[in-house]
Amino acid sequence: MEPTLPMPAAPSSIHFHANCTPTNYSTSPPNSWPPFPLAPAREISSYLNHSRHLSKSKPLPSLASSSQPRTLCFVAMEKKFVEEAGCCYYGGDVDVDGEGRATALRPAALSRPHTQAFHLAWLSLFACFFAAFAAPPILPALRPALVLSPSDSSAAAVASLAATLVGRLAMGPACDILGPRRASGAASLACALALALAAVFASSPRGFLALRFAAGLSLANFVANQHWMSRIFAPSAVGLANAVAAGWANVGSAAAQVVMPVAYDAVALRLGVPVTVAWRVTYLLPCALLVTTGLAVLAFPYDDLEGNRSAAAAAGGGNRSNTLWAVVRGGVGDYRAWVLGLTYGYCYGVELIMENVAAEFFGRRFRLPMEAAGAAAACFGAMNAAARPAGGVASDEVARRFGMRGRLWALWAVQTAGAALCVLVGRMGAAESPSLAATMAAMVACAAFVQAASGLTFGIVPFVSKRSLGVVSGMTASGGALGAIVTNRLFFSGSRYTVEEAISCTGITSLICTLPVALIYFPRQGGMFCGPSATVDDDDNDDGDVGANDDYMLLK
Structure with a gap:
């Protein structure tokens, strides 16, 4: 020995x-x-x-x-x-830093807790995305069953986005106080119950609105997902970890586009179940996914590497200043959180819009049957498996060479490219004889860039505030839902614009709303056009958020 x-x-x-x-x-x-x-x-x-x-x-x-x-x-x-x-x-099999956070993402190394937490986080959020986007691909069956008009469908989509907005705002402080694991598991189980009740009792447009609202609430788990990864992974890997966890989870929306029509047909056509009952039986699938993943997350023992403690306790122990109000104030009072919320509203917000309208767009414009239109629309969401992680990789790589300034420049460039491609998708769809292949290619390219921009955004979020990480994550994530709501009301509601024109207008708005990235500045690392502040002192703890020995915000 x-x-x-x-x-x-x-x-x-x-x-x-x-x-x-x-x-x-x-x-x-x-x-x-x-x-x-x-x-x-x-x-x-x-x-x-x-x-x-x-x-x-x-x-x-x-x-x-x-x-x-x-x-x-x-x-x-x-x-x-x-x-x-x-x-x-x-x-x-996992390299860790001084705080026990993994310095690299190794999905195949099923060690505890880094990799297991990573897989639980993305699978739980996958179930949430599946549930949230289960309705759009089977709308042709839901319309006669619930007597839905086009305005009812639009109102339900807005209700889903509004639920996402409210849920994400509430989830941020919940993660800071309770921890992301408990908050995520409880939210999944609560949403599963609400979704099941809405599916059983819905019999009118109001019931359909309640169904979409309950499903939209589940997307609040995105905040818990990103918060959890930011506590498990070190700064050198947090961009990639956040992006991969969210990217793989977002594929749940694509899975819903493919699986829900097939499941509905199996129940209604092969089993001969009446239409008014078949769609309710089909909704057992997202409910079961939510319950399974919610219980798995709650059964897992770790929020972070120091036990199941709140972020406020982790940042300040027993300090009275680390109350709920201090946590909320730390996030709401930081202008960078507001800017990131705005920009995220027009990368992830664009994704939400496209996933809500793509199936109907392809079905109407190219006369595709329900299954084919769902498969075409699924291509947009499926890009999350690679595009969003690519954004996280890009964020971490440019940070190694150029620091925070590299992260900011990469976000601006990629999101601007995605916005331009969104304009192109609308213009191609508006052509007299649109090409399905060309429109699909442009849409997939647009998806790649806007989803990579989402990954780049959450490569920056963890560096805004350690103590108020949940609040900042919630504000940024809520910006995605809010951007989609505003865009839906401006361009996709009523008959003022065609769907093709509305898509182009969305791209133009995204181009404009990406510009404020230039305003983001970190005194220790700089901004897009300015270097680090010469007056920053190593002992400056940013109102107790970052201490002299805390390298959380360093990009090494």
């Missing part, structure tokens, strides 16, 4: 071994080593920050068993996470 080298300055419950190379915490120890008890993650993090220079610059003398110089490292970095009286074991 290797000799144990105790350090007097370390917490009594932390044990060290001399068997790791400097800063390499993923090397597995010999199997003969016993698992040692660990201190709470905050003690480990504090000691690691204090002694980091030792492990990098002061190798120990050679031990008798080896001629190679050895250095101190934490056995904590060699063990898997388990919950035991507030303590954690760290899995060797």
Whole structure:
């Protein structure tokens, strides 16, 4: 057995071994080593920050068993996470920083809790997107069953977006106070119950509006998803983690476009169930997904690496200033959160609009049957699997080279390109003899850029405020729903514009609303046109949000 080298300055419950190379915490120890008890993650993090220079610059003398110089490292970095009286074991297949956050996204490494939390987060949000977009692809069947007019369909779409807006605003503080895991699981179960009740009792346009409202509420889980990832992953990987988790989850909208018409046909045509009952039976699918993922999230034991604590407690312990009001004020009072909400309203907002109108657009303009129109519309949502993660990768990569200024420039450039392509989609659809293939190609390209812009946006959000991360995430995410509501009311309601003209107007509005990205400025990193402030002091803690030893907002 290797000799144990105790350090007097370390917490009594932390044990060290001399068997790791400097800063390499993923090397597995010999199997003969016993698992040692660990201190709470905050003690480990504090000691690691204090002694980091030792492990990098002061190798120990050679031990008798080896001629190679050895250095101190934490056995904590060699063990898997388990919950035991507030303590954690760290899995060797995930590299972590001083606060226990993963420094890389490795979806195939099912270690605990980084990767498992990642998969639970995106699967839970996938179910929410599936539920929220379950109605549009089966509208041709719902119209006669519920006696819906075109204005009823439009009003229900607005109700769904309004529910998303309200839910996301409420979810931000809930995540900061309760933790994203509890907030997400509870929201999924509550929305499943509301959706099931609405599906059972809906028999009129008002019932359909209630159905879409209940489904729209589930998208509040997007805030919990992004908050959770921002607490699990370090700054070097948070852009990618946020983008992949949201991107894969957004594919739920595409899955609904394909699966719901097929499920409805199976129930109504093959089983011979009456139309008024068949669509209700079909809605059991999104309800079951919400219940399953909600229970799985609640069963998982971790919100972050220091136990299931609120963000307010994590930021300030028992400090009275970290109340709900302080958390909300920290987010609402930051102009950068408002700007990001505006820009997100015209990247993700464009996506919401297109996913609500695409199936009907293709069915009417190109005379496609319900299943084919749903499949064509699904291409827009399916791009999330690659495009949004690509935005996260781009955000992290440009940050490594250019810092925050690179993230901001990338967001502006990509969202501007997506807006221009949105204008092109509308113009191509308005042609006298539109080409289905060309229109589809333009729509897929538009989807790629607007979804990448969404990933780029949430590559910036975690750096605005650590203490009020949930509020900032909620404000930004709500901006997406609000942008879609405003756009729907301006361009898609009534008969003033055709659908093709409304799509072009949406693109023009997006071009204009992307410009305020230039106003975002971080004193420590700069903005699009300005470098870091020369007056920022290392001890400046930004109203208690970021301390001198807290590298949360550093882009290293």
